[in-house]
Amino acid sequence: MTDSPEPFIQIRDLHKSFGDLKVLQGINLDIPAGEMVSVIGPSGSGKSTLLRVLMTLERPEQGEVLIGGEPLYSMDGEGHTTLPPKAQFRALRNRIGMVFQHFNLFPHMTVLRNVTEAPVRVLGVSRKDAKAEAMKYLDEVGLAEKADAYPAQLSGGQKQRVAIARALAMHPEIMLFDEITSALDPELVGGILALLDRLGKRKEMTMLIVTHHMNFARQSSDRVLFFDGGVILEDGKPDDIFTHPTHDRTREFLKSVLEV
Amino acid sequence: MSFAPPFDLLPPLLVGLGKTLQLTAGGILLCVLLALFAGLGKVSGIPPLRWLANIYVEIFRGTSALVQLFWFFFVLPFFGVSLEPMLAGILVLGLNSGAYGAEVVRGAIQAVSHGQKEAATALGFTPRQTLWRILLPQAVVSMLPPMSNVFIELLKNSALVSVISVHDLTFVAQIHRADSLRTTAIFSIVLVLYFAVAQGLSRGMSFLEKRLSRGRDLGGVKA
Numbered sequence: 001m002t003d004s005p006e007p008f009i010q011i012r013d014l015h016k017s018f019g020d021l022k023v024l025q026g027i028n029l030d031i032p033a034g035e036m037v038s039v040i041g042p043s044g045s046g047k048s049t050l051l052r053v054l055m056t057l058e059r060p061e062q063g064e065v066l067i068g069g070e071p072l073y074s075m076d077g078e079g080h081t082t083l084p085p086k087a088q089f090r091a092l093r094n095r096i097g098m099v100f101q102h103f104n105l106f107p108h109m110t111v112l113r114n115v116t117e118a119p120v121r122v123l124g125v126s127r128k129d130a131k132a133e134a135m136k137y138l139d140e141v142g143l144a145e146k147a148d149a150y151p152a153q154l155s156g157g158q159k160q161r162v163a164i165a166r167a168l169a170m171h172p173e174i175m176l177f178d179e180i181t182s183a184l185d186p187e188l189v190g191g192i193l194a195l196l197d198r199l200g201k202r203k204e205m206t207m208l209i210v211t212h213h214m215n216f217a218r219q220s221s222d223r224v225l226f227f228d229g230g231v232i233l234e235d236g237k238p239d240d241i242f243t244h245p246t247h248d249r250t251r252e253f254l255k256s257v258l259e260v
Numbered sequence: 261m262s263f264a265p266p267f268d269l270l271p272p273l274l275v276g277l278g279k280t281l282q283l284t285a286g287g288i289l290l291c292v293l294l295a296l297f298a299g300l301g302k303v304s305g306i307p308p309l310r311w312l313a314n315i316y317v318e319i320f321r322g323t324s325a326l327v328q329l330f331w332f333f334f335v336l337p338f339f340g341v342s343l344e345p346m347l348a349g350i351l352v353l354g355l356n357s358g359a360y361g362a363e364v365v366r367g368a369i370q371a372v373s374h375g376q377k378e379a380a381t382a383l384g385f386t387p388r389q390t391l392w393r394i395l396l397p398q399a400v401v402s403m404l405p406p407m408s409n410v411f412i413e414l415l416k417n418s419a420l421v422s423v424i425s426v427h428d429l430t431f432v433a434q435i436h437r438a439d440s441l442r443t444t445a446i447f448s449i450v451l452v453l454y455f456a457v458a459q460g461l462s463r464g465m466s467f468l469e470k471r472l473s474r475g476r477d478l479g480g481v482k483a
């Protein structure tokens with residue numbers, strides 16, 4: 001998507017704490033455009049926090065993040081994080097989308113309205129064009145016939161599909177998925193993972209996917225990150241990580257999750 | 261004591277009721293505006309707005325409505341501001357209930373799940389768009405039942421204005437009691453009239469609540 005030789009997402013020495021709890025302790029990561037990256041690791045290791053920092057839902061206290069070469073977070077002389085001017089920050093943030101574990105659909109809006117509201121209000125697209133586009137995305141996730149339903153009338157799996165369509169309608173270059181199948185009944189998980197796989201194969205977006213589904217991480221992603229204690233302990237091709245991890249911690253983690 | 265049919269009492273009492281309705285309607289209007297401003301002020305990211313809202317709410321919740329009424333009617337003139345009794349009444353009723361209403365508005369906004377705000381941020385909505393298009397429309401539905409209580413409390417408080425000689429329902433009742441000594445009849449009618457207005461208010465609010473929650477998830481906590 002970008003012609004520059006540098007990686008699309010560059011993260012340098014990123015730190016984030018909650019009070020005394022150090023959650024991200026120096027994340028360094030380069031991701032080329034169009035890559036589909038799975039993020040795995042034990043509970044509390046900071047996976048969600050990294051995604052939330054990238055989505056600007058949390059502010060890091062130290063470190064740098066560049067998106068397409070432009071600073072989302074940069075450092076001042078003392079190493080503290082500073083933000084770019086508001087307009088630039090917003091513009092950059094609008095190139096990133098996120099899908100959440102608990103869907104977070106707007107319950108007072110129909111499915112169609114959920115998908116069109118941000119394009120209309122944020123991007124200034126006309127209602128008519130937004131609607132046409134929304135129907136395209138709803139069709140893509142298999143829910144065109146639910147356009148006039150309210151979220152309360154949908155199953156969990158359908159809600160999550162709408163949430164994905166809603167995020168896609170903003171044409172993000174980067175999409176963040178935080179355990180988007182964890183709140184779903186088991187029989188609905190496969191469909192959502194297949195949808196993710198399809199999106200990843202197109203290489204139109206750079207995707208970061210936090211997941212507990214090891215088969216998915218191994219078979220669908222271009223790359224796997226193993227998080228532990230707020231750092232990226234392992235970073236490589238899925239097959240390498242799953243067949244010969246370099247750290248004991250990774251082996252223990254994989255053993256524990258593959259056993260259940 | 262006489263128990264003559266009280267038909268002759270109805271016309272003056274209905275005139276009093278008219279005043280009570282005016283006070284209540286004016287008070288509710290002011291109450292809603294103040295509750296909205298102060299409630300939004302309380303959840304605002306701008307510290308001076310939060311302080312202002314907090315000071316207002318604390319002052320009007322922490323003092324009695326009767327004393328507020330005396331103050332507006334008898335003290336303000338010393339500062340060169342004389343208010344018509346009706347106006348003083350509406351102001352105090354609105355200001356007093358607005359302080360309670362502000363807590364209702366604040367509570368309802370904060371009760372909308374945090375995920376709603378995060379989803380809005382992730383989609384690029386500005387904080388203002390998030391408030392007006394995402395949080396408030398969901399909060400309004402859950403504001404209505406507690407607001408209904410605030411309005412009924414306002415109606416009941418409106419009887420206080422008889423002390424600054426607004427000729428409301430309670431005031432008219434007292435005058436006629438002195439005249440005719442038909443205490444039982446008069447106050448029974450007054451009781452029924454207040455009750456009828458309160459019922460009207462509470463039914464109106466339930467109707468609004470049903471209309472607004474049609475088709476959608478109540479409270480927006482789950483979706």
Ligand SMILES: Nc1ncnc2c1ncn2[C@@H]1O[C@H](COP(=O)(O)OP(=O)(O)OP(=O)(O)O)[C@@H](O)[C@H]1O
Nearest residue numbers: 018021023041042043044045046047048049050227
């Ligand atoms: N807003 C917050 N305030 C305080 N502590 C927080 C906050 N958010 C996260 N934490 C803590 O930070 C740590 C890392 O949380 P994070 O959600 O990033 O973990 P995770 O790797 O996503 O775990 P899981 O697999 O359970 O989702 C946890 O100990 C968590 O309790």
Ligand SMILES: [Mg+2]
Nearest residue numbers: 047048049179
């Ligand atoms: Mg998490």
